[in-house]
Amino acid sequence: xxxxxxxxxxxxxxxxxxxxxxxxxxxxxxxxxxxxxxxxxxxxxxxxxxxxxxxxxxxxxxxxxxxxxxxxxxxxxxxxxxxxxxxxxxxxxxxxxxxxxxxxxxxxxxxxxxxxxxxxxxxxxxxxxxxxxxxxxxxxxxxxxxxxxxxxxxxxxxxxxxxxxxxxxxxxxxxxxxxxxxxxxxxxxxxxxxxxxxxxxxxxxxxxxxxxxxxxxxxxxxxxx
Numbered sequence: 312x313x314x315x316x317x318x319x320x321x322x323x324x325x326x327x328x329x330x331x332x333x334x335x336x337x338x339x340x341x342x343x344x345x346x347x348x349x350x351x352x353x354x355x356x357x358x359x360x361x362x363x364x365x366x367x368x369x370x371x372x373x374x375x376x377x378x379x380x381x382x383x384x385x386x387x388x389x390x391x392x393x394x395x396x397x398x399x400x401x402x403x404x405x406x407x408x409x410x411x412x413x414x415x416x417x418x419x420x421x422x423x424x425x426x427x428x429x430x431x432x433x434x435x436x437x438x439x440x441x442x443x444x445x446x447x448x449x450x451x452x453x454x455x456x457x458x459x460x461x462x463x464x465x466x467x468x469x470x471x472x473x474x475x476x477x478x479x480x481x482x483x484x485x486x487x488x489x490x491x492x493x494x495x496x497x498x499x500x501x502x503x504x505x506x507x508x509x510x511x512x513x514x515x516x517x518x519x520x521x522x523x524x525x526x527x528x529x530x531x532x533x534x535x536x
Contacts, residue, residue, distance in 0.1 A: 314529045315474045316443070317411050318464055318493070321422035321429050322358070323480035324518075326398035328428070329357050329502040335388040336364070339381065343374050357502035358481025360423040360454040361385050386425065393428060397435035403518035408441055410522055414530065417443040421464050421477065423455035423484070424448055444468060456483040461491035476529060478521055482506035496521050 322328040333352045340346055347356070355371075356364045365381035368374055374381070411418055418441055420429050426447035433439045444467050451459035465472060472492030479485045479495055481503045488495040489510040497511035498521055508514045513528075515521050 314416070314476050314525070316417035316419060316468055316470055316476075317525065318419045318421045318461065318475055318477045318488075320477070320479045320481075320484045321420050321432065322398075322424055323401075323500050323502065324478055324484075324498060325401060325404050325420065326428075326432055327401050327500075328398040329500065331392065331398060332389075335392060336385060338388050339384045340368070340374075342384070343376065345372060345374060353502045353505065357500075358455075358483050358506075360448050361425075363454075389425075390427065393431045397431045398428065400432075400436065401518055403522065405436065407518050407522040408438060411525075412441045414526075417468060417470075419444045419446065419464050419468065421446045421460050421488075422448065423460060423487070426450075455487040456490075458487050458490035461488050461493055465491065465493075476512075476525060478518075479511075482508065485510050496524060 319325050333347065333349065337346050355367065362378065362382050365378040365385065368381060369376065369378050408418065420442060422429055424447060426445060426449050429445050429447060433442060444464060446460045446464045448454040448460065450463055453459045461477065475493050477488035477493050477495040478498060479488060480498050480500050485495050485497055485508060494512045497508040497514045498517060499506065499508065499514065513524055515524060
């Protein structure tokens with residue numbers, strides 16, 4: 312049951328970015344006289360990479376544009392946001408990262424989104440020295456829910472799936488970790504509470520609970536505590 316690394320998702324797990332992303336999407340979609348409701352975003356788009364969302368928006372709602380143009384517009388809005396500020400951290404994240412680092416665990420961010428948001432998060436919160444790697448959707452051909460990003464993380468860390476535990480907030484991310492053979496803890500958010508988390512090793516209420524769970528189940532048990 313021992314582990315050597317904890318792999319965090321970014322959006323919705325380390326940072327409370329999904330409400331921001333909804334606002335950014337609606338800024339883009341206003342050009343076409345269209346707006347997503349909170350419920351539509353929760354049901355269809357939370358935790359899904361931008362290219363997949365763009366394709367679905369065009370086909371589902373018949374927008375007078377193409378997915379490539381939507382992706383470019385959304386990425387531009389996100390870049391503008393991140394030049395002004397970083398995404399806000401989820402509760403308990405800073406304490407959890409510090410705790411795991413003190414325990415000697417390797418830390419990684421494995422996200423289906425672009426690398427820019429992760430870089431801003433790590434830099435703004437002075438987390439960069441604490442993380443061993445970042446894998447983003449920019450690094451793989453197939454993003455979550457495919458396992459490619461997690462498989463790449465294992466390769467770069469020179470670790471086996473059983474050496475790691477992942478933390479995710481969506482069904483897409485959970486499926487990606489599970490397909491890579493990595494145990495995964497799920498922390499649902501308001502945007503993802505309706506998702507199917509049956510593949511998770513545990514479904515927990517917040518990051519503090521995940522920190523306690525990892526120390527109790529994967530660390531203390533391995534030390535005979």
